[in-house]
Amino acid sequence: MEPILARKQGLKGVQHILVVAALIHVAIFIDQCRETFAALMDREPVASGACVGGLDGRGYYAWLRCPLIDGDFHFENDYAQLGRESLASQASWPLSPIGRRSNQWPVGPAIAWAPAVVTLHLVLSSLGSDSPWPTDGFSPPYQLAVGLTTLALGIVTLVLMYKIGGFFCSPPAAATGAALVALGTPVVAYGAVDVCMAHGPATAALTLFVFFWLRTFGSTRTWRWAVLGSLLGLTSLMRWQLGTFALLPALEAIWLATNASSWSHRGEIAIHLALAGLMSVVVFIPQLLVKQIVYGHPLGGLHQTAHNWLEPSLWEVLCSTNRGLFYWTPITLPAIAGLAYLAWRTKRPDVAILTVAVSVQIWTISALIGIGVGLGSSFGFRMLTETCALTAPGLAVLFDRVGPRTFRCLSLSGGLLVLWNLLLLGVYRYYLGVVEGGDVSAMWACVTHYVHRRPLEGLGILAAVGWLTYALAVASGDDAEPVIHTASEQMRRRLAG
Numbered sequence: 001m002e003p004i005l006a007r008k009q010g011l012k013g014v015q016h017i018l019v020v021a022a023l024i025h026v027a028i029f030i031d032q033c034r035e036t037f038a039a040l041m042d043r044e045p046v047a048s049g050a051c052v053g054g055l056d057g058r059g060y061y062a063w064l065r066c067p068l069i070d071g072d073f074h075f076e077n078d079y080a081q082l083g084r085e086s087l088a089s090q091a092s093w094p095l096s097p098i099g100r101r102s103n104q105w106p107v108g109p110a111i112a113w114a115p116a117v118v119t120l121h122l123v124l125s126s127l128g129s130d131s132p133w134p135t136d137g138f139s140p141p142y143q144l145a146v147g148l149t150t151l152a153l154g155i156v157t158l159v160l161m162y163k164i165g166g167f168f169c170s171p172p173a174a175a176t177g178a179a180l181v182a183l184g185t186p187v188v189a190y191g192a193v194d195v196c197m198a199h200g201p202a203t204a205a206l207t208l209f210v211f212f213w214l215r216t217f218g219s220t221r222t223w224r225w226a227v228l229g230s231l232l233g234l235t236s237l238m239r240w241q242l243g244t245f246a247l248l249p250a251l252e253a254i255w256l257a258t259n260a261s262s263w264s265h266r267g268e269i270a271i272h273l274a275l276a277g278l279m280s281v282v283v284f285i286p287q288l289l290v291k292q293i294v295y296g297h298p299l300g301g302l303h304q305t306a307h308n309w310l311e312p313s314l315w316e317v318l319c320s321t322n323r324g325l326f327y328w329t330p331i332t333l334p335a336i337a338g339l340a341y342l343a344w345r346t347k348r349p350d351v352a353i354l355t356v357a358v359s360v361q362i363w364t365i366s367a368l369i370g371i372g373v374g375l376g377s378s379f380g381f382r383m384l385t386e387t388c389a390l391t392a393p394g395l396a397v398l399f400d401r402v403g404p405r406t407f408r409c410l411s412l413s414g415g416l417l418v419l420w421n422l423l424l425l426g427v428y429r430y431y432l433g434v435v436e437g438g439d440v441s442a443m444w445a446c447v448t449h450y451v452h453r454r455p456l457e458g459l460g461i462l463a464a465v466g467w468l469t470y471a472l473a474v475a476s477g478d479d480a481e482p483v484i485h486t487a488s489e490q491m492r493r494r495l496a497g
Contacts, residue, residue, distance in 0.1 A: 013475035014175040018162060020471045021179035022155050024464045028422075029151045029192040031457075032429060036147070039140040040133075056376070057196025059103050061146065063290060064110035064117055065137035073293050075101040098296040104303060105198070107290050108237030112153065112201040116145040147195040153204035154191025158182045160207035161389055165396040167214050168342055168351060172475040177335075177396025179468060180414040184331035184421045185388040189379040193429060199385040202238035206245065206386045209235050210354070213248050217350045220256065220272060225249070229276030233283025240287075241368070242386060244361050249276050251353045306370030317366045317381065322437040325381040325388075328424070331395070331417040332388055339394030354390065361387050377435050379428045407476035415469035422461045423447045426454065 030037070062078040070077060079101065096102050120141055124131045133139040158178055165174030182188060190199035209231040216224045228249050236243040253273040257266045288298035295301045318326050326333045336358070343355040365383050375382060395414075399407055424447065427434055432453065433446035451458035 011171065013471070014162075014171045016471045017172075017175040017179050017468070017475055018158060020464075020468050021158055021182055024183060024468065025151065025154055025158070025188060025192045027460075027464065028188065028425075029147065029195070032193050032195075033144065033147055036140050036143050040144075042140075056105060056198075057194070059105035060109040060198055061113070061196060062103055062110075063105070063107045064114055065142075068118060068121060069135070069137040073100060073290070075103055096295045096300065098294075100294045102301055103290075103294055104301045106237060106239060107287050108205070108234070108239070109198045109201045111237065111286065112205075113146050113149050116149045117142060120145045150190075150195035150200040151192060153201050154182075154187070157187065157191060157200075157204045157207050157389060160204070160211050161392040163211050164207065164214060164390070165393045168346070168348075168393045169396040169400040173396040173400040174393075176399050176411065176414070176472050176475065177392040177394070179472070180331060180418060181335060181388060181392040181395055183468070184414065184418040185329045186380040186382050186385040187389055188421070189425055189428070190382065190385050193425065194379065197382070198239050199382055202235065202242060203386045203389050205231070205235040205238050206242055207389050209245065210248070210390060213252075214350055214354075217252065218256070220269065222272060222275065225272040225276045226279050229279030230283050232276065233280035236280065236284055237287055239386070241361070241364060241383070244364050245357050246277075246280070247357045247360055248353055249273060251356065252349070255349050255353070303373060304371055305368040305373045307367065308370065309367045312363055312366030313369055314362075314366045317362065317369065317384070320437070321439055323375055323378075323381050324437070325384055328380045328437065329388070329417075329421055331414065331421070332391060334398060335388075335391035335395040337394065338396075338398045339391055342394060342397045345397075351393070354393075358387055358390055375436075379425060404476040408473045411469055411472035411476065415465050415472070418468065419461065419465045420447075422465065423450065423458070426450050426457060426461065430454070 058078060062075045066073055066075055066078055094102050117137075121135060121137070124133060124135045124141065133141050136142075161178035161181060162175050165177045168174075169177070182191075186199070187203060190197050191203070194200075209228075212231055213228060216228075232243075232246055232249070235245065250273065253269050256269050260266045260269065291300050292298045316322070316324065318324050321327060339351075339355050339358065343352040362384065369383070399410055402410065424434065424443070426432075427446045427450045430450065430453070432450050434443050437443070438446075
């Protein structure tokens with residue numbers, strides 16, 4: 001049995017890693033939104049800013065601001081506030097078949113931001129003329145309500161990634177995988193910089209869904225399948241492409257039916273799966289309602305996509321110099337490879353199903369990208385941001401069965417990959433190039449230019465990554481037993497529970 005002191009020391013190391021990763025998130029957010037914080041003192045409307053600026057971000061936010069402030073679903077005011085004629089033009093925002101200004105973006109992020117924004121609006125409205133800021137939905141407090149909500153969801157995502165890794169690996173390894181994936185992939189960009197995009201709330205929703213699925217895997221309780229379907233519906237509200245993760249409960253149901261002892265038990269499993277599907281549709285209803293209002297049809301305004309299902313653009317998605325996932329964020333390569341290794345090593349049905357679902361999402365995005373679907377001016381391969389979070393166990397397992405020396409070497413390598421990602425993020429934030437990628441020499445030149453232009457910020461990033469690497473190295477000395485279980489061991493534990 002592990003000594004109590006050793007367990008406490010291990011927990012302290014885990015907390016250190018997670019706190020450092022969270023503080024880096026917070027520091028990046030504060031630096032990104034410093035002008036918005038400063039504008040709080042001006043008490044004037046801000047037409048665009050870090051929190052609700054840009055084409056896509058304004059579309060997401062319009063679903064919340066328009067009914068809350070204007071009391072309708074006419075988006076002209078929202079789009080005009082972009083302050084750029086090209087983005088506010090009718091070509092960018094054509095009329096729907098029933099004469100309303102279109103909004104093709106999902107409503108889920110607006111729902112996630114609503115508690116903070118609505119509460120703020122009620123407080124400012126109650127002050128009336130004494131309110132120090134306009135209650136127009138665009139003044140600095142509104143922007144910060146959106147940004148702080150996404151930041152909080154980013155911290156929740158970090159913790160959930162750690163919890164997910166903990167199902168397969170020791171706590172130090174799980175915390176290491178979560179921190180490196182959170183800071184070494186687009187997860188940090190859309191949790192702390194582009195906070196008006198859907199990817200931050202969507203990543204939190206997906207990791208919550210997967211955490212609950214893993215936590216209750218194998219259970220046939222009715223309430224569990226109802227909650228599972230509700231979380232899937234919530235995830236799909238954020239980004240409809242994430243609906244492919246319905247494979248998790250579907251494949252689990254097939255596995256349960258295969259191991260069922262009778263046909264009546266199999267029928268019960270089918271009913272539970274149907275209940276999950278029904279609940280996901282119920283939770284998805286808000287998206288259907290707003291589409292009906294704006295387009296006159298619950299499925300109106302869908303993105304035009306490519307459908308190359310038999311010839312997906314896997315090379316473009318994974319390896320292209322135009323922000324290919326492995327090329328732009330190389331830490332994802334060992335993470336996905338580690339996830340496949342974990343499935344092979346443990347023979348556990350849950351991790352095997354998770355690996356299949358991650359692969360299907362990559363295949364789906366590779367098939368859809370093309371006509372009407374592109375990366376735009378974004379950081380990295382943003383369409384797989386949510387999927388990146390699910391690869392944390394794959395990275396964690398690489399740290400789980402190695403000695404302290406190898407752990408520290410791997411931590412240093414992971415730290416260097418995080419450093420590269422954060423430097424690229426700095427280049428992206430200040431529009432210094434490589435928005436659409438490029439060869440290694442071009443990317444290196446842009447990073448060098450960024451460090452030369454903003455040396456103090458570059459030193460801050462180096463110090464932050466050094467602090468993270470030190471926290472990982474300290475955790476390498478924790479005496480925590482690996483917790484990788486085979487499928488038979490897993491079932492024994494569940495039956496014992």
